[in-house]
Amino acid sequence: MIEATGLTKHYGATKAVEDLSFTVSPGRVTGFLGPNGAGKSTTMRMILGLDRPTSGTVLIDGKNYLDLHRPLDRVGALLDAKWVHPNRSARAHLQWLARSNGIPDRRVDEVLDLVGLTRVAKRRAGGFSLGMSQRLGIAGTLLGDPDVLLFDEPVNGLDPEGILWIRQFMHRLADEGRTVFVSSHLLSEMAQTAQDLIVIGRGRLIAQTSTRQFIEDAAEDTVKVRSPQLDRLRELLAEHGRVSESATDAALVVHGVEASAIGELAARHGITLHELSPQLGSLEEAFMQLTKESVEYHAHD
Template identity: 70%
Template sequence: MIELSGLTKRYGEKVAVNDLTFTVRPGIITGFLGPNGAGKSTTMRMVLGLDRPTAGDVRIDGRHYHELKDPLTYIGALLDAKAVHGGRSAYHHLLCLAQANGIPARRVHEVLDTVGLTAVAKKKAKGFSLGMGQRLGIAGALLGDPRILMFDEPVNGLDPEGIHWIRNLMKTLAAQGRTVFVSSHLMSEMALTADHLVVIGQGRLLADTSMARFIAENSRSYVRVRTPQRERLLDVLATAGIAVAPGGGEALEVDGDKAEAIGELAARHQITLHELSPQRASLEEAFMQLTAESVEYHAHDGQPAAGPLPPQGQAQGQAQGQGQGQRPWGSDWRKG
């Protein structure tokens, strides 16, 4: 379990993280979302003791990171896949981590097999592609068989098979009762992976809720209806007290989840329907709705922004699977 209480980080006058309080619980995948510059990476760095909070507290299973003996056996993290000595092979990179944390060398072979890098274990990391680097970083996070896993953008550079693999891996970890905390900008993937969401904007907590509730509370759901008997259907729906709005083309839109009621009314009055389709918002739409006022960098769809150009070098708006050979990685190496 990861517990944040009033966590704050300032860099001079800049408040990167502002009084964050939330808990990342075991047994589920918690997605960590926010626009660029929201403070996600800074928050994760403070969890690992890489940055010192200006105020507040963060604990891992009740203790600060620096209080953990052999910390990789408590929490495994992937924050930067490039944080590897390029002259070391994948095997020796993991072996160094294992020796520093009292982990048997045989565990290195197990995690290399889990992430699909056994065939390139003796190759130097500087020759790895971005996707291979991500897999090596994930192997490092898994090395200590920890109860807590934390991943920052874990699918960067992975091909579709790799994305499917890491998604299933995270679900397996959560099903084993582990704490899984993952940050990503890939909304479609987060929608398939996360059970719970923590959303921040400009360093402040915006949401701490289930995936389903987040989408329901921050988006519009409606029913799209098309019929050649438009006026008759409008009369029937009005009589039933169902409000209707014009949609695109000849379609009608009815707010809420009323598809069954509309279908039954149409059947009862012998009205032909060409379309009766519930339209539910995506995670991306709900996220954009909630964070609209918290976006720090705005693009302008190819049109020049009003006002003077920003100073030289200032940041600009940015656009933004189970793998073969995978084996259960939670081995009993501690028993040996």
């Protein structure tokens, strides 16, 4: 269980994370979704006590990470698979990690076996492929058999086989009752990996919901409307749902209002409609729609 309350991080004038509150429950894979630069990594570093929040708190099973004694027994985190000395062997890397938390050497061999790296345990980690590095990183998170696991963009740059392996691995961890929190900027990936979603954009919470609900909300109820009286229509529709401009032509994209309701509304006010079409947008489009404002605003900053 991870609970963030009003988590905020400012770097000078840059607001990386702003008043972020969420909870991550055990027994499920929770996706942490947002475009690049949305503050996902910063949030993860704050959860793990690497960065100090400007304000707000984040607790793991009711405790601040910095107050955990031998934290590897409670929390396993993989923020960057390249956090390994390239000239150190995979085994030596895990050995010092294990030793720091009083974990016996035999566990090192167990986790190497678990991720399938036993054969290359004595090879220097600098020569590992990205997929092997990810496996080594995951082995490190499992050393203390923790209840809470965090992964930052674990499938970035992996081949399909590696992605599948990691996805199944995370499901297994969640099925064992652990809290699994995994970040990504790809909704399509999260749709297949995560049961719950925490969506952020520009450091702020956009949604915390189940993945299924998020996809339904995001993908359904979008209606494209074209009309010669677009401005008038925009005002009227804004009272009923969320209205945004179509990216491709002079039209409105309406969220949360049925096509029939729009038609009736237009008829009541004598507005001519040239097009009224329910859209079955792709997931990525929906996600981009949802986080668009935040990304745009970020880019103009």
